[in-house]
Amino acid sequence: MKHSVKDGKTAKALDRRLFLRGAAGLGLAALSVPAATSAAFAQAVGLNDVLSSGRRGNWSDTFDARGTGGAKAIATNQPIMSPQTLNYISAAINQYNMIVANGGWPTVPGNERLRLGMKSQVVPILRQRLMISGDLPEGIGSSTSFDTYVDAAVKRFQARHGLPADGVMGDMTYKALNVSADVRLGQLNTNLQRLGSLANVDQTRFVMVNIPAAQIEAIENGRVVQRHTAVVGKIDRQTPILTSKIHEVILNPYWTAPKSIIRKDIIPLMRKDPQYLTKNKIRLYNGQGQEVPPETVDWNTEDAVKLMFRQDPGKINAMASTKINFHNAHAVYMHDTPQKGTFNNLMRFDSSGCIRVQNIRDLDVWLLKNTNGWSRDSIEETIKSGQNNPIQLADPVPLYFVYISAWSTGDGIPQFRDDIYKMDGASELAIGTAI
Missing domain, CATH: 1.10.101.10 (PGBD-like superfamily/PGBD)
Known part of the structure; x- marks a missing residue:
């Protein structure tokens, strides 16, 4: 036809x-109703981030054929939290x-x-x-x-x-x-109740991470000025619901492996490939701050858990160019990743609780715009240098990790997302777990 x-x-x-x-x-x-209770405890970013570096391959799932047509019809700069x-x-x-x-x-x-x-x-x-x-x-x-x-x-x-x-x-x-x-x-x-106490945010600038949408909004003066695709926590390593303030941006960060990752992932990997740490520029340090050669560690025991595992800054670092810090009880943070292909996956629930941010340098510029000495050019020059550089924000930015799986951006435009953590009370809403 x-x-x-x-x-x-x-x-x-x-x-x-x-x-x-x-x-x-x-x-x-x-309507104004109480917000949802917080999510279960989530672990910090895991070894999967290191494994996902460009030197170790890219494992992607296949979903419906890819495309971008149709999204413009429902595009909006209206914040979810409004x-x-x-x-x-x-x-x-x-x-x-x-x-x-x-x-x-x-x-x-x-x-x-x-x-x-x-x-x-x-x-x-x-x-x-x-x-x-x-x-x-x-x-x-x-x-x-x-x-x-x-x-x-x-x-x-x-x-x-x-x-x-x-x-x-x-x-x-x-x-x-x-x-x-x-x-x-x-x-x-269910989501009307969750959003009830979050809708009247009075901050001029804030950042919202919507976990089931795996998406980030940077809001200024009541409008979304940036949206970023994200990768959030796996079903068994969930990203927590929290409220905090972003106080620090680290350019060219070090990555320190949590003990759970050392025990669960790194020790088994070292048993298979004794050169794994060297290949990925991960150094070992004892309690006195002295570097420990990997070949001196008995990898058939868990003695390595007593050591600190720290990855040098650089392109294969698990956090690549940026780490964004905010105080929280879950040891989670937002960060860049060397594995950019994960942002193309439909089900972006693949981290150990931390948030990977696509096009994070745009967010860096926005976060640091009121901090003297930091512009797009200076940020890019610092990243290019490869030198670790922690930056304290002159004006800490409020941050919200929320779980909103249904909302509406206009009359007749209700939006729905996969209830990946099964918080909505209906099994058929956790669509991705069956794929």
Whole structure:
């Protein structure tokens, strides 16, 4: 089926009219309720960061076909932690109450890898499902063709659920489509409560890390000025929920291995490859600060746990160019990584609790902009020198690690993310654990 430019404009116009009709019937109510309790204790960044350096290979999982189309339709500079978001969640709850009252949406059967240009008996059901959730304008028909209208609707749905907006019906898209409306309604209500006490942040500048979205927002004067893709803690090494202030940026940091990582990962690796520490520029020090040659350690025992394992600054350092420090009881921090490919993974839950930050140098510049002597150029020159350089912020920046798996960025634009740590109370929301 061929479509002209005029057809595309008509589809967009219909989409806008649908949003306006939906918004007219929704009330916006700002609610204030207690925030969620904190997450379980999380360990500091682990040896996996070292193993992920460019010299040791890149292990990536394969998900739905990659793409970026469709994300612009729901892009916004509205912070998640804002009264506007709280109001929009309330509106989304009204919308989903109506959807549930009307019987919800159909299950999209099978797992056929549908995409633009294909025909299937599943497509009419897919159309109905997307119309009910507001991703496809009403009255587009019941054709079996996966046409440009369905393609645009699938991309919009994917973008709202944190999936690659490529229009391809892969496993994750099917699973997200087939979470029932009443379960999504429950997820919205749960997250309304979590966001209640976080929405009225009065700081001019702050940073928010949303764990289930694996995303960071830098907020200034009520607007998101930077967004960063992140990698957060594994299911068994969770990133904690916390509130703190960023007080230090270290350029060219050292990395010190936690005892748990020494015991669990490094000692077994040294038994297999006695040159592992040397290859990765990790030095050993005793309690007196004296360097200990690795060949003098009995790696068949746990004597090594008594030593300090410290990796030199440099390109293969587990934290690469930057470490961002903030006081907390969990020994976690934010940092760069030599393994940039991990930011391309869909399920970015791969650290030992710390936060890896994509394009971290942009965040460095923003954090240090009120600290004398630090500009983009001076930061880049320091990183290039390879010399360790701790910098105290002139104005510590408030920091929030939050667990918000459902929110809304506008009328008719509810967003959902995988409940990776299973905090939302419904097993079907932990979609990624089944992939």
